[in-house]
Amino acid sequence: MxxxxxxxxxxxxxxxxxxxxxxxxxxxxxxxxxxxxxxxxxxxxxxxxxxxxxxxxxxxxxxxxxxxxxxxxxxxxxxxxxxxxxxxxxxxxxxxxxxxxxxxxxxxxxxxxxxxxxxxxxxxxxxxxxxxxxxxxxxIISQGKIDEILNSKPEERRSIFEEAAGVLKYKNRKKQAENKLFETEENLNRVQDILYELDGQLEPLEMQASIAKDYLYQVEELEKVEVTLLSAEIETITETLETWRTAFQENETALLSLRKEISELETSAFSKKEELRKTEESLEGNRSDLLSKTERLEQLEGERNLFLERQKHSNENELAHAENLALVQSKIKTLEDSKQALLENLRVKETTFRVTSEEASELTNKMAQFGAVSEEAIENRKSDLFELKYEQTTIRNDLGYIDREFSQMESRLEKLEQENKKHVTSRADLSAAENETKAALDELKEALNEQLEIYSEVKATLAKQNARFEANERDLYRHYEKVQQMKSRKETLEELADDYAGFFQGVREVLKAKSELPGIIGALIELVLIPEKYQKALEIALSASAQNIVTENDEAARAGIAFLKKAHAGRATFLPLSTIQPRHLPDATRKMIQNQPAFVALASDVVRFDQKLEPVILNALGTTILAKDLKGAGQLAKLVNYRYRVVTLDGDVVNAGGSMTGGATKQGKSSILTRKSELETLTKTMAELSAETVEKEALVKSSKESLRKKQEELEETRLVGENLRLREQELLGKLTREQESLERLNQQLSVYDLETEESAEEKARLTAKKAELEQKNVAIEAQITEMDAEIADMIERSKVAESKLKSDEETLSNLKAKIAVQKSELEQAKTEVSRVQENLDENYLQQEELENKIADLKNNLSSVSMSETEAARQIERTRGEKEAVALQIETLNRSKAELQAEIADLEARTAERNNQASFYLEQKNKAEIQIGKAEVDVRNRTERLMEAYMLTPESAKEKRSAEFDMEALRSKVRLLKRSIDELGVVNIGAIDEFERIHERHTFLTGQQEDLLSAKETLFQVMDEMDEEVKKRFGESFEAIKREFAITFPELFGGGRAELVLLNPEDLLTTGIDIVAQPPGKKLQNLSLRSGGERALTAIALLFAIIRVRPVPxxxxxxxxxxxxxxxxxxxxxxxxxxxxxxxxxxxxxxxxxxxxxxxxxxxxxxxxxxxxxxxxxxxxxxxxxx
Missing domain, CATH: 3.40.50.300 (P-loop containing nucleotide triphosphate hydrolases)
Known part of the structure; x- marks a missing residue:
């Protein structure tokens, strides 16, 4: 690759x-x-x-x-x-x-x-x-890598060999296994803590589940008897209810008939009253109309008189406007005649102005033509002269350039000579500097050797301080581990507490939903503080009642029960503060037992609680006596005639009635109370450990600071040595540069000789060029002199033409003056025409306005005449309407009197029927009250059936016995309820809770076994990784050791070197030392060698590693x-x-x-x-x- x-x-x-x-x-x-x-x-x-x-x-x-x-x-x-x-x-x-x-x-x-x-x-x-x-x-090998090999501890140096051996992936896998092992142990501790808690819950839950089953049997029997009784009572009350309902219906029917008749009478009366109201409204409307007609008649007569007055005024205005119009029309005729005369005069003046302007223009053109011919010839000759002078200027510029080049060349030759002398001097200085640098290098090597000795001493002191720091750090980490274990245990207990572990299912569900159920205060065991001395006794004394839920009032308790029913989440007992009754020992009994040797205290006196909870605490513990031991408890119970319960500090009980309960619970079992106590202890202990942590951290910090200072001292020492090395390199570089500078100076001096020769050749070329340019300059100067004389002659001849031009200019000046006078007269004539036209426009406008006013007056006169005729017709019509309204008012007054008599008769008949209705209403209300009472009785019993047994009256009737005695049923119900009350507080949820806890205990036991198995597997994987690392590391080390023995003498030209394992028995952590013996020197540890030897040794080791494990x-x-x-x-x-x-x-x-x-x-x-x-x-x- x-x-x-x-x-x-x-x-x-x-x-x-x-x-x-x-x-x-x-x-x-x-x-x-x-x-x-x-x-x-x-x-x-x-x-x-x-x-x-x-x-x-x-x-x-x-x-x-x-x-x-x-x-x-x-x-x-x-x-x-x-x-x-x-x-x-x-x-x-x-x-x-x-x-x-x-x-x-x-x-x-x-x-x-x-x-x-x-x-x-x-x-x-x-x-x-x-x-x-x-x-x-x-x-990738840097100077830092070399320093790492040279300066690192033997244990740290092994990382290079591990990389070469290819064991990093195995170490990573082991690290992953260690992390998984830590997680497994954490999970195992968590599971064991939970199992410890569950062990403490199983036994008491089993006993409570047995009591709960007996309770459920009696409750089932009570249900059968009470259902029969309630069903029979509902049937009897229902028969009575039907009788009252019949009486209610009869009175209701009679009352409805009367109310119908009363309604009809009231409707008739209302109708007549409405008719009377409308008659009165019509009467009032007609009276108002009569008044309106009278006022309208007066208004119309006034308007007719006004129209007659306006008609007279319009006739007078029309006559006056006609006279003004005649005067305006006469004035317009005079102005139009004057306008025609002015326009004729304006045309004559415009013709005269045009003729004079044409004469002046013709003279101007002749003058311009004569002057242009003379000046054009002169300008052409001047242009030729300019070109000659431009050429002369160019030649002179070239001559100036050559002079400057001569000057610059002289300066450059002078500068070259000066620089040549300067470089000769510099060459001598550099030779002296070279000798000084060699001397400084010798002194620097001596200082470097001294610094290496100081570095070794500081490094030895640093190793001792590092050992102290590591010891303090290990102690701190062990302390951290202890704190972490306690924190883990505390978190487990808090998690159990947050999940309400150990509480019955119903209690747990209510407490979890406390935020949604107003009035829920909490479980009784959560609300009290019990000294450790009395915890065992109080745990037995409270028993299942420890999980009773305290509420603000009975309404909150009912809400909690409804919540459990709706969610099918089990059952719970509630203690409403508003209804719970405290229980006390009689004063005489209390005084009698206080002086007994076995007496410790009343249970209610040793617990701490909020004062508002006193009724609940006294109800649960107010009659419970604490005794030192079982024998003393028996004596105290006998003294109080076995009427009250006595509990010993060890948890044995002498019950009311004389029965005794005692023995031992399984070792290690815990409860809600012990969990709460352990949490308090853990919180206190962790606070103490926190202070101890601060002290240990301070100690580690102090030793770390001392170590840091010593490391800084070592680093300073190293830096001094490094600076000396750098200075050595600088001097070597300086020496090289000085030698190279000397060589460059010799080369530069040769270049200067060549430049001097080239400058002499350039000087000769410029001299020849200057002579040629000076000859051209003399010839052009002669041509310029000849052309200047020619231009002067042309200018003289043009002056003769100037005399004729002056005569024409005087004639042109007179024409221009005449044009100015004519132009002024023309403008004056135009102004006069405009003034006459403006007067005409004003009179035309006045004529139009008068004609429009006369037309408007004629139209208005016609309209007024028509309005006066219409007003006369309306006056006649309004008089007829006024007489008709007066007749209508008389008719309405007669109708009003008749309606008032009919209304009085209807109101008398309605009052009589209302008296009869009151009697039937009283009978109806009496029957309604009895019906309400019977319905309440039926509803109460129906609700009891539904709430207690989820039965309707019909389904209860199907379940009841065929034959029964009501009194016998009531007696049996009382006996069953008394028997259930004697069972005390029963935890119904204990049955399901026991099954749930038992099932969870079985599941977690299986989880514990799986985790233990996984832990063993992880240990096995870690051992396998260690074996693989040891095998590969050992093989790789031996191979590198062999190659190192070869590469070292090859690089040093002899000598020998060896890699040494400090602890061959522990290949996982052993350090590696390097021993080297260059040619002619004794065998020593690498740290005792000079810097160059140490560096070359490290390079030899790197080459050995590459030979064992080649890299691309x-x-x-x-x-x-x-x-x-x-x-x-x-x-x-x-x-x-x-x-x-x-x-x-x-x-x-x-x-x-x-x-x-x-x-x-x-x-x-x-x-x-x-x-x-x-x-x-x-x-x-x-x-x-x-």
Whole structure:
């Protein structure tokens, strides 16, 4: 497999898209410091799946995107693609070419592609895992990798060998198995905790289920008897109800008949009253109409008089307007005659003005023609003169240019001579500087050796402090584990509490729905606080009543029962605060037992609770006595005549009536009460542990800070050494540059001699050119003098024509003055015509207005005459209508008196019928009351049947006995209810709850067994992974050890080296030490060698690993930086041994490495902050890296 091409776009300093094509063999990438060479290595590492921004010299992953420069804006994404030739199917993909792409956007989004198909980062990491090409593999070796080999602990150094052995996937699998094992143990602990809780619930539930079954039998018997009794009572009451309903119907019928008659009478009366109202309205309307007719008659007479007055006024106005019209028409005739005379005068003046203007125009044209002929000839000759002068100016400019060239040439020759002298001086200075640099290099090597000794001492102290830090850290992690276990147990208990585990089904469902059921306070056991000393006794004393639900009132209790019925969710007992009655020991009894040695306290006195719950607590515990032991309990019970229950602190009971209950429960069982107590204990303990955690964290932080300071000291020491090394490299570079500068100076001096010779030749050419131009200039000057004389003669001859032109100009001036006078008179005549026309227009308008007014007056006179005639007709008609209305008013008054008499008779008859209806209504209401009472009795019994037994009266009648005695039935009902009450609080839900808990217990037991089996399997998998890792690691280590023994003497030209396992018995964790003996030196640990020896030893180890596990390609990033020139040459030639199987991409500064490369690429930063890729010739390389 080969690395074919790397494509980058927007990655770090590569702002523009760049593609690097790689070939088999060695490709070298060179360039000055800071140009971005190492960004190529990081691009390859990144696309192979690197996830650490720090490893890429960044603070966060977004730092790999080009951030902009002084001249460029930031880019919004970075993209790197790697193209691999996979013809040999080295990678497990069915493609001959693999194209891997990674892309990141500035908003943090990322994309990953294999052959342009979207994938996950994990897919890319898995593709290269254990292939030798992963981001941490030996395919990418940087100076940091060399430092890692040199400076890491033996235990840390083994990671390089693990990668070479290909065991990372097995270690990852083991890590996955460990994670699964942790999850399995967590689940197992959770299951065991739940089983522990269930064990404590099974036994009491079994006993409660037995009591509940007895209770259900008696309830069933009560149902049979009570159903018969209720059905018989409903039947008896129903018969009485029918009698009252008959009486009610009879009175209802009589009452309806009377109400119908009353209604008819009231309807007749209403009709007559309505008729009377209409008569009165008509009467009022006629009276109003009579008044209106009178007022209208007066109005019409006034209007007729007004019309007669208007007719007289219009006749007078028409006569006056006719007189004015005659005067206007006479004035118009006079103005029209004057207008004709003015227009004739205007035509004469226009003709005279036109003739004079034509004479002036003709004279002007003659003058212009004579002057143009003379001036045109002069202008043409002047144009010829201008062209000659232009040519003369061009020649003079060329002569000036030649003079300037002579001057510049003299200056350049003078400057060349000065620079020649300067470079001669510089050559002497550089020779002196070369000698000084060599001396500084010798001093620097001595300082570097001293710094290495200081570094070793600081490193030894750091190792001791690191051991202390790791011990403190392990202690903290053990503490964290303890806290986590308690937290897990607490979460389990809280989860059980939140799920109301241990509560009966009905109780649990109500408590879960508490937010939907107003008035639900909670279960009794939740609402009390019991000291640990009394928990066992109180748990027995409360028994099943601990799960009774306390409510604000009986309405909330009924709502809770209805909820359980609707959801079919079981049963529960409710304790309404509004109805529950407290129970007390008599004062005399209390005083009698308080002084007894066995007496501890009353159960209600040892619990803490909200004061409003006192009736509930006293009802449950007010008559329960606590005793020290069973013997003392018996004495106290006897003292109170076995009327009250006595409970010992161990949980034994002497019941009311003398029976005794006791024994032992299964070891380890828990209850709701113990769970609650354990939760409180855990909360308190975790608070204490939290304070301890702070102390331990502070200790770890302190030791970590000391370690950090020592690490900083070591880093400072290392940096001093590194700076000394860098200074050494700088001096070496300086020496090289000085030598190269000397060579360039000698070349420059040769160039100066050549430039001097060329300048002399150019000077001779310019001299000849100047002589030719000066001859042309003399000839043109003579032509200009001759043409100036010719133009002067032409100007003299044109002056003779000027005299005739002046005479014509005087004649033209007189004509223009005459035209101005005529034009003024013409304008005055036009103004007079306009004035006369305006007067005419005004009189025409006045004539039209008078004619329109006369026409309007005639039309108005006709209209007024017609209106007066119409008014006379309306006056006659209105008088007739007024007399008719007066007659109608008289008729309506007579009708009104008749209607008032009929209404009085109807009202008297209605009052009589209302008295009769009142009697029947009273009888009806009496029957209705009795019906209501009977219906309530029937409804109550029907509701009892439905609520208690879900039966209708019909279905109850079918179920009842054929023969029965009502009193016997009532007696039996009382006996059964008393017997059920004597059973006390019964938990019906215990039957289903016991079955549910038992079923869950069985299921969880099976889960526990499965988890234990899975745990064993995971241990087996982890052991198998360890064995595989040990086998592969051991084999790989021995192979690398053998190859290292070969590569070391090959690189050093002799000597020997060895890899040593610190703990051969533990191949999973053993560290690896490196012992080396270069030629002529003693065998020592690698850390005691010089920097160059250590670096070359590390390179020899890397070559050994590559020989054991060849990789298709390998990126070497300045790994030879610490080597001297001889070792660099040896290193670069040694790379040739691997070219057959491995393709090398080398980032380098060293000339020896560059000389061995097959292909060179250069990286420059011609534009600030932006890296560019350039092709490089071998001879240009040294210049490029400066």
């Amino acid at each position: 080969l690395l074919k091409r790397l494509e980058m776009n927007g990655f770090k300093s590569f702002a523009d898209k760049v593609a690097i094509d790689f070939v088999p063999g060695m490709t070298a990438v060179v360039g000055p410091n800071g140009s971005g060479k190492s960004n190529i290595t990081e691009a390859i590492r990144w696309v192979l799946g690197e996830q650490s921004a720090k490893s890429l010299r960044g603070g966060r992953m977004g730092d790999v995107i080009f951030a902009g420069s002084d001249t460029r804006k930031p880019i919004n994404f970075a993209e790197v693609s790697l193209v691999l030739d996979n013809d040999d199917h080295f990678l497990p993909l069915d493609y001959s070419e693999v194209y891997v792409t990674r892309r990141i956007y500035r908003n943090g989004d990322s994309e990953f592609l294999i052959n342009k198909q979207s994938c996950r980062l994990k897919d890319i990491v898995d593709l290269f895992m254990d292939s030798g090409l992963g981001r941490e593999s030996m395919s 390609f390998c990126i070497l990033d300045e790994v030879e930086a610490a080597l001297d020139e001889a070792n660099v040459v040896r290193f670069s030639r040694y790379l040739k041994h691997f070219e057959e199987n491995t393709q090398f991409i080398v980032i380098t500064h060293r000339k020896g490495t560059m000389e061995e490369a097959d292909v060179l690429y250069g990286v420059t930063m011609q534009e600030s902050g932006v890296s560019k890729l350039v092709s490089v010739r071998l001879e240009e390389t040294a210049e490029l890296i400066k």
